[in-house]
Amino acid sequence: MDGYAKHAFEPFAVTVDLAVFTIRAGALHVLLVERGQEPYAGRWALPGGFVRPDESAEGAARRELGEETGLTDVSGLHLEQLRTYSEPGRDPRMRVVSVAFAALLPDAPEACGGGDAARARWTPYDRARELAFDHDRIVADARERVGAKLEYTCLATAFCPPEFTLGELQQVYETVWGATLDRPNFRRKVLATPGFVEAVPGAARLTGGRGKPAALYRAGTAAALHPPLLRPTPEGRPA
């Protein structure tokens, strides 16, 4: 931080890029926007934009999130800094350093595509390929981070509406991890963690027609998960 003067640096542009996830129809989806101009015109990309002079990167990310999703109250949504991508040449025109964020939403407000992007669309994660710039990598990093964080934080509730059933919560895990979990054990683990979820005293909701109505829960106040809820070892890992 020493030895700088006004001319000691070349100006950098600082942007934010957002990997916004939701779960729809049992599949992980990510919000993409279609680029209207070169470079990468017509290609899909992560939403994002410039950090303004008077705001932090977090502020910019939250503002963009609101603009792109059309959500008015974006204050309570989970937004997490992922990492910063700074390779020279990641934008062909100029030096752009981008602070990437991961955001999690409950099943999506269908409306999206406000802001300055041409179009916006929820895309199944598996089909979010060949994105502009280095966004393929960013979205892969974000997905890995989200998957890992489900293990040891209470993050999964961020994918759920304000009131949800344990079955829905379990589907979040199963969708993000691509694995199936044992329902009785999942239930016990969640309920055994104080502050993960809290029961809603009143009603019970129908699951989708068939089956016993499930109890409703709200997100609790805890942030960390002790002990963690580990994803099943994919194959013969020593653990």
Added chain:
Amino acid sequence: MDGYAKHAFEPFAVTVDLAVFTIRAGALHVLLVERGQEPYAGRWALPGGFVRPDESAEGAARRELGEETGLTDVSGLHLEQLRTYSEPGRDPRMRVVSVAFAALLPDAPEACGGGDAARARWTPYDRARELAFDHDRIVADARERVGAKLEYTCLATAFCPPEFTLGELQQVYETVWGATLDRPNFRRKVLATPGFVEAVPGAARLTGGRGKPAALYRAGTAAALHPPLLRPTPEGRPA
């Protein structure tokens, strides 16, 4: 990323800040430099500097790490992006966005204080207070991250010289966590994790004069730790 033009942004300065940790005399130390000019002249700060036009933030961090520590081969050392600090006003003069890194070194090359900093010094973590800018927060974030990563990665070997004893490795954990661990159990857990450490076939080294000579180990190739090595619950946590 849409809608930019050469004038669409105010120039930001982009810097890196490094929280470089080592273990000395059984205590966690962090590398600090003394600032030679305003603001915060005379105060201690994290080493760091501007990202140059032709290098990434990682490249800048590695370069600064070499300059500040005097290490010539800095290629194998653990360097990890922590997060980016971008609050407006974190530097009183101008808009500076800083990408912070955490680095881990084996017991320190005594020589430090090259580069453009006035002086540099290894400081016990507990005395690294009232640093310049928001560096108090950065160093605290870095310490927390390192402590957490010891649980589920093989990172601890980054604090050790190329060949080390299990006792030294255990001291890394005990120092960073501020807890004592059971030696037999620690040993078993480490050896039960394939790729964490590998035995050095040849010699055994004296521990410091007294005691039975300890076997030597090298860092293995594994990155993750399954199952994790959890820090002892400080006090009656439900886990």
Added chain:
DNA sequence: TCAAAAGTGTTGGCCATACACCCATGT
């Protein structure tokens, strides 16, 4: 009456904690 989903009970095995104990070296 059956299917489907929620929820409860139970058991067996694994692992980790705690601690006892032996080994090798310097003083």
Added chain:
DNA sequence: ACATGGGTGTATGGCCAACACTTTTGA
């Protein structure tokens, strides 16, 4: 001889995966 640190053995208890079972609804 003893202190010091390295290393091995072992048993108890807790946790968890697996699965059987009951409950409540819609069709």
